[in-house]
Amino acid sequence: MALGAGPALAKKQLVIVVKGLDNPFFEAIHQGCEKWNKENASSDYECFYTGPASTSDEAGEAQIVQDMLGRADTAAMAISPSNAKLIAQTLKVASPSIPIMTIDADLAKEDADLRKTYLGTDNYLMGKKIGEYIKQQKPKGGTICTIEGNPGADNILRRAQGMRDALSGQEGLSALAGEGGWTEVSGCPVFTNDDGAKGVQAMTDILAANPKLDAFGIMGGWPLFGAPQPYRDLMKPYADRIASGDFVVGAADTIGDEVAIAGEGLVTALVGQRPFEMGYKAPSVMIDLIDGKTVEDPVFTGLDECTKDTVDTCIQK
Missing domain, CATH: 3.40.50.2300 (Response regulator)
Known part of the structure; x- marks a missing residue:
């Protein structure tokens, strides 16, 4: 779903907020989110991907976080903070009652208690x-x-x-x-x-x-x-x-x-990194958090290393 379209109200929303929609890295997260939706069509939950148009719009990302937290159908949220301090301040003001996690990028260590876990790269x-x-x-x-x-x-x-x-x-x-x-x-x-x-x-x-x-x-x-x-x-x-x-x-x-x-x-x-895996795993982690299950912190998704000599085999399939 595109930014501004608004998620369907029929399902509870597992919201992923990224730094910007103009970055191919985050589009890979989007594709992982959509794969989860296809495989879980009968679920009560839906993965909803959004973010500001540009990765340079830190204030725009914070506003989207605030807006999505104000929606009754938002069940949990995974955020990739473009500006860790700004997102932390947004969460402090909003004081959300739903589970919050970070994806791809984390909050600063001193603000880690504002989220339940981090999913992404070490x-x-x-x-x-x-x-x-x-x-x-x-x-x-x-x-x-x-x-x-x-x-x-x-x-x-x-x-x-x-x-x-x-x-x-x-x-x-x-x-x-x-x-x-x-x-x-x-x-x-x-x-x-x-x-x-x-x-x-x-x-x-x-x-x-x-x-x-x-x-x-x-x-x-x-x-x-x-x-x-x-x-x-x-x-x-x-x-x-x-x-x-x-x-x-x-x-x-x-x-x-x-x-x-x-x-x-x-x-x-x-x-x-493995952004597709991040987008695919995030909804399941959010559901575990909603259900009160124990979730590791952090949840790392692994690394791939490529040189000229290894390009044919360096990406994990």
Whole structure:
């Protein structure tokens, strides 16, 4: 169902609110939600997918959460917070009586008691694996730029922390300034609001200012799946350096053109999530919460790792 259409009143709604409808990653969650609906047509519940038109509309997502909480037919809600603090504040004000969980992105640790569980990727581990791939290619370190999404997105911040910890050999650094041999260049991290074109432009600008840059750590696949041809055009001159390990690009996700780009040798490694599985599992988890059953916290959905040599087998079927 499209945003604004309004769910049918005949069934109780298991609402999934994502950061934005313009992102292929969230469309995969939508497809998982719809598969659950098809397999559970006789259920008293229906999975209802919604979100703001754009991932940059943090206030719009908070408003949708507030509006859906005000509906009598909303039985439970799974939220992917674009701005963790804003969504936490929305929940505090609304004080919902229905079960709330997070999906894909979590609330900050201090606000975790506002939701029953988190379903999705172990984002710290994801970032750590990206860092390990980068470090494997350049064990002595170098210069790096981190590409991030929304500054308030907890999942992206956790990935960046995992990557920095892997590269530095330390824990909790907010930036790299020589630790483990790695230094983040001026102007980084870059926040792109999950916009692929902005991501490619940011990478272009960083490379122009730092022609000897050693690595990119891309915490979401936006430049690759959101602007695949501009990304290819930017990276093709670096293909030989990527192949030799002299220039390293570690990126999140394995959706859209990303795996093909890995096969073309234009990214060193991808660490992917399983968004379809998130959308498919979320309704069942919400029903368990409604029924008062014990649900683990967190519920992780696993990772897929792709390099040029593994593209034919790297995605779990």
